[in-house]
Amino acid sequence: MASTACIPPVPAPQGAVGLRDRARGALLGLAVGDALGAPAENMKPSEIRARWGRITGYVADRPAGTDDTEYAIFSGLLLARHGAALTQAHVEAAWHEWIADREEGPFRGAGFSERGTLENLRRGLAAPISAQHRHAWSDGLAMRAAPHGVFAAGRPAEAARLAAIDGSVSHEGEGIYGGQAVAAGVAAAMAGASTVAVVASALAVVPDDSWTARCLRRAMTAAHRGERAVRSAVVIGGYPWTDLAPEAVALAFGAYAAADGDFTDAVLTAVNMGRDADTTAAVAGALAGATRGVHAIPPDWAAAIGPARGTCLPTMAGHHVLEVADLLTREAPPGAESREDVSRGPAGTAVLTVRVPRDAEGVPGDPAEVPSGPERVPPGAGAPPPGAEGTPRITEQGPSDTEPARPGAGAPPPGAVRTPRSTEQRPPAPKPTRPGAGAPPPGAVRTPRSTEQRPPAPKPTRPGA
Numbered sequence: 008m009a010s011t012a013c014i015p016p017v018p019a020p021q022g023a024v025g026l027r028d029r030a031r032g033a034l035l036g037l038a039v040g041d042a043l044g045a046p047a048e049n050m051k052p053s054e055i056r057a058r059w060g061r062i063t064g065y066v067a068d069r070p071a072g073t074d075d076t077e078y079a080i081f082s083g084l085l086l087a088r089h090g091a092a093l094t095q096a097h098v099e100a101a102w103h104e105w106i107a108d109r110e111e112g113p114f115r116g117a118g119f120s121e122r123g124t125l126e127n128l129r130r131g132l133a134a135p136i137s138a139q140h141r142h143a144w145s146d147g148l149a150m151r152a153a154p155h156g157v158f159a160a161g162r163p164a165e166a167a168r169l170a171a172i173d174g175s176v177s178h179e180g181e182g183i184y185g186g187q188a189v190a191a192g193v194a195a196a197m198a199g200a201s202t203v204a205v206v207a208s209a210l211a212v213v214p215d216d217s218w219t220a221r222c223l224r225r226a227m228t229a230a231h232r233g234e235r236a237v238r239s240a241v242v243i244g245g246y247p248w249t250d251l252a253p254e255a256v257a258l259a260f261g262a263y264a265a266a267d268g269d270f271t272d273a274v275l276t277a278v279n280m281g282r283d284a285d286t287t288a289a290v291a292g293a294l295a296g297a298t299r300g301v302h303a304i305p306p307d308w309a310a311a312i313g314p315a316r317g318t319c320l321p322t323m324a325g326h327h328v329l330e331v332a333d334l335l336t337r338e339a340p341p342g343a344e345s346r347e348d349v350s351r352g353p354a355g356t357a358v359l360t361v362r363v364p365r366d367a368e369g370v371p372g373d374p375a376e377v378p379s380g381p382e383r384v385p386p387g388a389g390a391p392p393p394g395a396e397g398t399p400r401i402t403e404q405g406p407s408d409t410e411p412a413r414p415g416a417g418a419p420p421p422g423a424v425r426t427p428r429s430t431e432q433r434p435p436a437p438k439p440t441r442p443g444a445g446a447p448p449p450g451a452v453r454t455p456r457s458t459e460q461r462p463p464a465p466k467p468t469r470p471g472a
Contacts, residue, residue, distance in 0.1 A: 036296025
């Protein structure tokens with residue numbers, strides 16, 4: 008089920024929240040929520056109160072993001088390479104290149120869903136079979152889905168489509184739905200949608216009768232009554248697994264709705280509910296950060312977030328969430344050739360070379376040449392007019408049968424439809440006729456060759472007959 012509703016942009020209170028600020032707010036908010044919630048992961052609210060009272064800030068000596076942040080960076084870099092042309096094959100190849108075929112960090116690949124995926128990939132299983140393990144319903148896709156919403160700002164259905172492609176290697180069913188809900192919610196928030204519209208966008212991309220949708224609706228019904236009501240409405244008492252996608256996603260959206268999009272309140276509400284606190288706070292932080300922008304994040308919280316340490320994914324070490332946010336909303340300012348450039352590849356196809364910041368030998372920062380297909384538009388070409396809030400800055404179209412643009416030709420005007428190649432072919436030349444033979448008159452029926460033979464010669468008669 009896909010959302011077809013148009014999410015109207017809602018101006019920020021000061022009218023100064025732009026697309027880049029929202030992108031940075033979403034991914035930095037995710038990392039901040041992850042770091043705030045990590046110490047409270049798998050704890051009950053009573054246990055949190057007994058140890059810290061109410062958590063109102065970092066309680067760890069060296070706060071840092073966990074697997075939630077590093078997998079979000081992974082998905083963000085993957086989108087920076089392929090954009091809207093992302094395929095299941097791209098995702099599977101990246102899992103091998105950046106995770107499965109390398110040494111693991113101390114976290115050994117993160118949660119149960121990631122462990123199951125890595126084991127299947129190393130056994131030689133391909134997607135989507137690689138997602139057939141015992142924890143395909145986990146929130147492992149939801150925790151890395153925010154970059155899809157950042158990239159597809161203002162387009163919840165497109166964000167959900169990309170999240171499903173990303174998740175097809177590692178998740179099935181409710182695990183996919185949870186990631187789609189997060190991606191769609193962030194996409195709506197990136198366009199300045201209200202809190203109610205953000206939640207509605209998430210519900211619109213998942214089946215109405217899914218567990219994820221039912222949990223989301225229960226969380227929204229209880230949100231106005233606060234933190235305890237949301238938790239009571241969603242959490243299944245006695246269920247041992249805290250990384251269940253329907254539960255974690257609903258708790259995150261419930262915290263976001265209860266806080267009416269306020270960043271500090273949304274994240275702290277998620278943290279103090281416990282359960283899978285790093286993921287619920289990361290998702291709530293991504294939603295609220297996209298809604299209010301990067302400046303809504305308390306400066307001391309933001310300052311504690313540095314480049315990823317690679318604790319879970321060593322290949323992500325050195326990459327910062329802010330750099331990923333800039334990549335996903337990148338423009339082509341003067342002198343930006345060092346970051347990305349376009350050249351002509353085989354058969355005249357454009358090749359986009361993306362250089363991810365903080366390059367390191369053999370990791371995703373290496374330049375990646377991506378065949379763009381006949382209609383890939385260079386960064387900056389055909390850019391939307393100023394003030395077109397929520398329009399992504401990357402044109403990522405896959406191969407099609409449409410005519411490639413001539414070098415230097417501008418983007419087609421809005422609403423213009425390209426003429427397919429099949430209608431641009433010249434009409435076939437007429438078949439040559441025999442010398443001297445004229446064309447038959449209109450409507451004439453050709454005579455079969457068998458009737459065109461000369462009449463037989465008369466038989467000779469006997470002399471005198």
